[in-house]
Amino acid sequence: MQNVVEKLDAGSVSAKDFHQQDPEFQELMLNIISIHVASELYGADCFEKSILRAPKPEFKMRMAKTVMEEYGHHLRFRMLMDELGLDWEEYAYRKGHLTTFNTPIDSWADQVVFLALVDRAAAHQFRQFVHSPYGPFQKACQETLKEEYGHVGLGMDGVKHLLQSEEGRAQVQSAVRKWLPVGLQSFGGDASKRNVSYRRWGIKQDTNENMRAAYYEQVRSIITQDWGVELPEDMSEVWSSDGDDIERAY
Numbered sequence: 001m002q003n004v005v006e007k008l009d010a011g012s013v014s015a016k017d018f019h020q021q022d023p024e025f026q027e028l029m030l031n032i033i034s035i036h037v038a039s040e041l042y043g044a045d046c047f048e049k050s051i052l053r054a055p056k057p058e059f060k061m062r063m064a065k066t067v068m069e070e071y072g073h074h075l076r077f078r079m080l081m082d083e084l085g086l087d088w089e090e091y092a093y094r095k096g097h098l099t100t101f102n103t104p105i106d107s108w109a110d111q112v113v114f115l116a117l118v119d120r121a122a123a124h125q126f127r128q129f130v131h132s133p134y135g136p137f138q139k140a141c142q143e144t145l146k147e148e149y150g151h152v153g154l155g156m157d158g159v160k161h162l163l164q165s166e167e168g169r170a171q172v173q174s175a176v177r178k179w180l181p182v183g184l185q186s187f188g189g190d191a192s193k194r195n196v197s198y199r200r201w202g203i204k205q206d207t208n209e210n211m212r213a214a215y216y217e218q219v220r221s222i223i224t225q226d227w228g229v230e231l232p233e234d235m236s237e238v239w240s241s242d243g244d245d246i247e248r249a250y
């Protein structure tokens with residue numbers, strides 16, 4: 001059995017108390033923070049081309065705002081490292097960005113389906129993190145979550161616009177096949193040891209399996225009912241876990 005640790009209250013740990021916490025708690029928090037420092041910057045760079053790809057000025061403006069906010073997320077999480085007197089570059093480059101960004105965003109349809117599905121998966125993570133014990137991280141996640149909902153909204157509107165034409169419908173359909181496995185993968189492995197530690201410290205409340213299943217149920221209903229793209233009821237026909245921690249997932 002794992003040692004029983006005393007659950008810390010949401011937001012109860014301040015920056016000045018951080019280095020007095022259990023080493024495992026510190027390690028887990030720094031892991032998540034550095035994932036964000038690296039991924040928000042890398043993601044913003046990946047999104048930037050989509051501003052000009054957007055089909056009309058309204059979408060260009062909202063895409064530009066999204067890119068700006070993603071750079072802002074990088075700076076927001078980077079400030080958490082600065083506050084702790086840590087070198088963000090050293091941590092971020094040791095950790096690397098999330099594997100979600102290994103798949104290239106090649107078109108406007110890719111971009112909006114990414115926002116609707118993969119940013120939505122990120123929002124599911126942030127909804128867990130807003131209960132976490134480290135106060136500065138909790139606050140950063142609350143602010144980020146609000147903006148992620150906006151990104152998902154842009155994705156949904158962009159898809160709706162594409163669905164108006166035959167060509168756009170075909171693009172959405174193939175982008176779903178491309179990005180849904182990426183969204184599912186981002187929850188990390190089933191039976192993840194790291195997830196057990198996250199839950200022990202109250203940084204997450206749910207298992208990767210449960211979070212992924214809830215996500216699939218939600219996106220499946222959107223994709224099949226609102227977008228008219230067929231999907232199997234059984235998630236394992238779309239994606240299956242390799243059963244372990246997945247490097248560079250959450």
Ligand SMILES: [Fe+2]
Pocket residue numbers: 040069070073
């Ligand atoms: Fe972000």
Ligand SMILES: [Fe+2]
Pocket residue numbers: 070119147148151
């Ligand atoms: Fe985002």
